[in-house]
Amino acid sequence: MDQDSKKQAVADAALAYLRPKLESDTIVGIGTGSTANRFIDGLAGLKGSIGGTVASSEASAERLRAHGIPVYDLNSVDRVAFYVDGADEANAQLQLIKGGGGALTREKIVAAAADEFLCIADDSKLVRTLGEFPLPVEVIPMARGYVARELVRLGGDPVYREGVVTDNGNIILDVYRFPLAQPLAMEETLNNLTGLVCSGLFARRPADRLFLAGDDGVRELEAG
Numbered sequence: 373m374d375q376d377s378k379k380q381a382v383a384d385a386a387l388a389y390l391r392p393k394l395e396s397d398t399i400v401g402i403g404t405g406s407t408a409n410r411f412i413d414g415l416a417g418l419k420g421s422i423g424g425t426v427a428s429s430e431a432s433a434e435r436l437r438a439h440g441i442p443v444y445d446l447n448s449v450d451r452v453a454f455y456v457d458g459a460d461e462a463n464a465q466l467q468l469i470k471g472g473g474g475a476l477t478r479e480k481i482v483a484a485a486a487d488e489f490l491c492i493a494d495d496s497k498l499v500r501t502l503g504e505f506p507l508p509v510e511v512i513p514m515a516r517g518y519v520a521r522e523l524v525r526l527g528g529d530p531v532y533r534e535g536v537v538t539d540n541g542n543i544i545l546d547v548y549r550f551p552l553a554q555p556l557a558m559e560e561t562l563n564n565l566t567g568l569v570c571s572g573l574f575a576r577r578p579a580d581r582l583f584l585a586g587d588d589g590v591r592e593l594e595a596g
């Protein structure tokens with residue numbers, strides 16, 4: 373299976389998992405990226421069976437609306453039953469690195485608000501230890517130099533993602549060679565860095581279920 377077919381296969385698997393659980397008032401949180409896009413396209417066939425969606429980026433909101441799928445502001449919904457999104461890396465505990473597409477902050481917010489987080493990815497994303505993929509962090513523009521120096525102090529090698537402004541008006545630093553053997557502790561350390569809005573490390577809120585596509589088909593991994 374090529375990578376595109378794998379993305380399609382996990383999107384289909386997530387839809388098949390959700391279909392019997394959806395009710396007319398169910399709100400589904402929607403991630404960002406090429407795998408999430410496959411899910412959005414498939415969700416179009418179920419748009420009459422759900423209450424609507426909350427999107428983690430302007431790009432996903434636009435794609436959802438183009439399909440005629442209702443998109444709500446997170447503040448206007450009481451409950452997000454599911455959040456479905458891709459990842460850049462996942463470990464066996466279903467802790468993730470996300471943000472390759474720059475949408476990490478809103479993704480983390482919608483994931484935090486959701487009852488159940490379904491991650492969809494191809495098997496190249498499953499790693500023993502997180503950190504081969506450079507960790508994206510969203511930073512307030514005026515804090516760029518300060519935060520970069522702090523990240524170096526923590527053992528990383530931050531690189532400014534040129535020309536990228538997030539949906540929140542901030543910049544992204546991609547941190548190479550970051551020591552992520554203790555993801556929870558590092559996420560907490562990053563959360564305490566002034567000027568750093570959000571890291572792409574999803575350790576405190578890992579996925580609940582990972583649909584992983586390989587050459588032999590899709591398998592499901594559960595947290596814990």
Ligand SMILES: O=C[C@H](O)[C@H](O)[C@H](O)COP(=O)(O)O
Pocket residue numbers: 403404405406407408457458459460469470471472473474475476479
């Ligand atoms: O900001 C982007 C997101 O975290 C994506 O979920 C992640 O980069 C994976 O994207 P893709 O499905 O395109 O590999």
